[in-house]
Amino acid sequence: MNGHASFNQVFFTNAEIAPEFIVGEPGEGWKIATTTLMHERRGADGLRRAAMASKRPERCYAEEAEEIAHQLEPYKWYPQRMGRVDLVMQRARETGKIDDPAVRQEIARLLTLAKTAEWTALRSRAAQAQGRPQGPEGSLGKLAASVVARKANQVHTMISGADAMLTGEDSPMGGVIAEILVSTPAISIAGGTDEIQRNIISERILKLPKEPRTDADRPFREVPRNVVT
Numbered sequence: 412m413n414g415h416a417s418f419n420q421v422f423f424t425n426a427e428i429a430p431e432f433i434v435g436e437p438g439e440g441w442k443i444a445t446t447t448l449m450h451e452r453r454g455a456d457g458l459r460r461a462a463m464a465s466k467r468p469e470r471c472y473a474e475e476a477e478e479i480a481h482q483l484e485p486y487k488w489y490p491q492r493m494g495r496v497d498l499v500m501q502r503a504r505e506t507g508k509i510d511d512p513a514v515r516q517e518i519a520r521l522l523t524l525a526k527t528a529e530w531t532a533l534r535s536r537a538a539q540a541q542g543r544p545q546g547p548e549g550s551l552g553k554l555a556a557s558v559v560a561r562k563a564n565q566v567h568t569m570i571s572g573a574d575a576m577l578t579g580e581d582s583p584m585g586g587v588i589a590e591i592l593v594s595t596p597a598i599s600i601a602g603g604t605d606e607i608q609r610n611i612i613s614e615r616i617l618k619l620p621k622e623p624r625t626d627a628d629r630p631f632r633e634v635p636r637n638v639v640t
């Protein structure tokens with residue numbers, strides 16, 4: 412959709428490991444898996460340090476590119492996925508839309524949302540810095556990042572109008588705005604959808620009753636599901 416390939420699927424079949432490499436205890440795999448997912452979600456809370464600090468409009472920040480080159484290749488992180496709130500004021504000034512009261516209202520809404528999401532994510536990180544394990548609050552940050560990205564998409568569209576669809580060197584910000592529009596839908600799916608985050612928040616943070624489930628105590632291989640033929 413946006414020219415990036417950010418999927419990675421790895422299958423292990425009949426994998427065997429030595430006992431000393433087991434993480435946790437046998438039978439605790441789901442607990443380990445969900446803890447790992449909570450870490451991934453925290454990583455998607457919009458608090459990428461380099462992205463927050465930098466004001467440069469390039470597709471990939473230099474600091475991130477360097478980190479990715481060492482740790483994540485061939486995966487490519489593209490900040491457009493988060494909505495690029497940092498570019499909104501610059502674009503509003505460039506286009507003169509900064510003087511449009513309706514646009515100003517939406518920009519204010521977006522910046523307020525982004526700032527409160529940032530504080531929530533910082534609170535969660537501060538708790539971990541004091542030794543608390545990663546908890547379900549990662550879902551709050553992930554869901555907030557999703558809301559911010561969608562709102563940023565809308566505000567960029569209000570500012571750039573139909574030009575937001577243009578790509579190429581002479582298009583708004585060299586195609587970065589168009590890339591934002593086609594990249595932000597990813598954030599509410601990858602790492603667990605918005606609906607899944609809402610389930611986690613309601614069950615594990617607000618302690619609301621769980622949805623009835625008939626398969627919670629059955630191994631996954633025995634859970635009835637559609638068969639692909």
Ligand SMILES: Cc1cc2nc3c(=O)[nH]c(=O)nc-3n(C[C@H](O)[C@H](O)[C@H](O)COP(=O)(O)OP(=O)(O)OC[C@H]3O[C@@H](n4cnc5c(N)ncnc54)[C@H](O)[C@@H]3O)c2cc1C
Nearest residue numbers: 417418419420596597598600601602603604605606607610
């Ligand atoms: C850009 C991008 C990159 C990705 N990268 C990776 C990757 O590197 N590795 C990887 O493994 N995966 C990756 N994914 C996959 C991603 O994790 C899944 O797409 C996501 O978890 C949703 O699963 P699904 O697509 O099977 O949707 P489904 O689970 O089929 O969901 C379909 C719809 O039903 C809703 N739904 C499902 N279950 C529930 C429930 N229990 N309660 C309420 N609503 C529910 C969902 O919210 C959604 O709206 C990536 C996805 C994207 C978009």
